[in-house]
Amino acid sequence: MAEKRTDKVTITEVALLAGVSTATAGRVLGGYGYASEEIKKRVKASAERLGYRPNLLARGLITGKTRTIGVVAGDIQSPFYSSILRGIADVARAEGFGVLLTNSDELLARELEAVQLLLEKQVDGLIVAPCDTERSDHLRRALKGGCPIVQFDRMVKGLGADAVTVDNRKASREAISSLIDAGHRRIAILAELERWDSGDISSFIARVTARSIEPTTLFPSWQRLFGYVEAHLSAGIDLDRALIGRVGAYSLEAARLQALHLLRLPDRPTGLFTADGLMTAGAVDAITSLGVQIPDQLSMIGFDDLDWMSFLKPQITAVVQPVTAMGQTAARLMLERIAGSDSPPRHVTLELALTRRGSVSKPA
Amino acid sequence: MAEKRTDKVTITEVALLAGVSTATAGRVLGGYGYASEEIKKRVKASAERLGYRPNLLARGLITGKTRTIGVVAGDIQSPFYSSILRGIADVARAEGFGVLLTNSDELLARELEAVQLLLEKQVDGLIVAPCDTERSDHLRRALKGGCPIVQFDRMVKGLGADAVTVDNRKASREAISSLIDAGHRRIAILAELERWDSGDISSFIARVTARSIEPTTLFPSWQRLFGYVEAHLSAGIDLDRALIGRVGAYSLEAARLQALHLLRLPDRPTGLFTADGLMTAGAVDAITSLGVQIPDQLSMIGFDDLDWMSFLKPQITAVVQPVTAMGQTAARLMLERIAGSDSPPRHVTLELALTRRGSVSKPA
DNA sequence: TTGTACGCGTTATCAA
């Protein structure tokens, strides 16, 4: 007879019913320490009868472990972050861990607030896509305070924490090179390039040319621009600043407008490289509305893979990021840290794959 | 570096430094009770100096409130769930609540496990898309146990809990009617129709016809089929079972194959209604590969709105679900419950909008 | 206005 007395049944009541001490009941139910078979049976039966469920808060208070991972994503609504989160959640679930989620919207203030909340909730570790690769004292503090951190997608300069990234620079360089190899000389790039305080695009290019810049802690889109520049340099092709479409806001509309601008240049580019999925979407929108034919009038390669790129016209050759694998890897690194690993910070770089779908041909 | 300066600074140490009791320190830092300005200053200064952060576990253990909401989504990787989660997270963050996320993959066993974990972690409430509208005793138990529940997308039969849904049946009926009004008589539907144990499609149709079925606790795709049938009935058009494309698995490939099948029927349909975003994607894939022209050779309306439907050819007229609003609403209902509202269960039905994009015309 | 003392539900430390 299922009664409605499902109130709070604690280990005390289980122990009482089983006729043992709370310590013994705890040992049986928590799976630590010894207990005779006889007593194990009694305690388990009592727990079952009362519908006992452990209070993980109390356990966490004493063990100092909550078996919860805090995640700071940029925007969980985006395919990129939601796939990463899926990877994290899968690994966490398999190990009996919970996942506490927050969005930063790539705003430092919000990330700070999020980290604060997660730490106060005593998460065992933080998986985070840092907003700012320099001003991240809150992450340093967390780390010093004993909270392991795994970064993904980008890395904070000098933060001694694990990280999972991809080689954006190399993939970009190879993508551009393949366009150059196909005969293209005027290749445009469309990228969201907001966060870099050390000067404008020209100075960035100058520093890439002078090899005086460390790409590891750049934001992905800057790394992709890095590869774009490198590919031109090594092919001996002059860079045309007009072909670098810098999108200020991370919005589809902004990307679309910038793409329109590029495609209406007097000396129109014959190739286009988009630095992420949103840029690709904006570009394709513009391309479709202008009636530009892919690949006859324009060759194209995009970073990130979205489902429609494979089944709609024009199909877009894309650099595919192993997104769920990134999440899984991040979670695994985190679990190892939580388990006590004190190895030096590890940096896992996952492989990128170019999926060719026929959006590249020789220039007209 | 690599020091063990992991001293958790507790309220005791703050009180010590400030020269007051822990109770006073708690009153100041927790913002409850009285304290003189003089002491407030001292305590706050001490807390600041030591870098004190409250341990929310301990607080939760006492107050019985964790300020955390548990969410059981189907698959966070899908645009639908990730948008809902975004809405939930936004409202939660604004109120200082955390969000614990789990995926059920629409599997009852996994949902059970997830609810279990969330309850043990003492979440203040559960926002869930129930896998099974009948066998949900775990939800009933949670509710009885005092844990508020807000359902979204679907509703468990007889569960006295708040819910946020949309009127799938009506929107579907109107969409089909608009196709009928345009002159179509052979309208196919493509839907994932797995979860309904009360018989096969024919018996479902029979029961709809006989008005002997309650649509509220049907799964959305069945509600959409419901509207499809109703629209035919009220227009006096005979149903052709061959036009009901039942997709077994929730996969793009399965949808594509079923769409190909429908489009290759000897007496090909002139209209197509897809019951969700994935079905639309599969259908468009098939349509593109067959070279079928939209809307000249086929008129089409789809449930759910994905970005590519608006900027790629063919553009698809779509029933747009207010996804983030659903999440926000669910979170608000939850917060009201947590705040103590004990009103009878509320069922919020959000409005659906038909966004016309020219994929509907008269039949050839 | 402030301090004392107890309790939240569990695990850890002993001694028995």
Next chain:
DNA sequence: TTGATAACGCGTACAA
């Protein structure tokens, strides 16, 4: 193998 008892960090009576 078991059981008192003390933590864990904080909120909340109640007394001062």
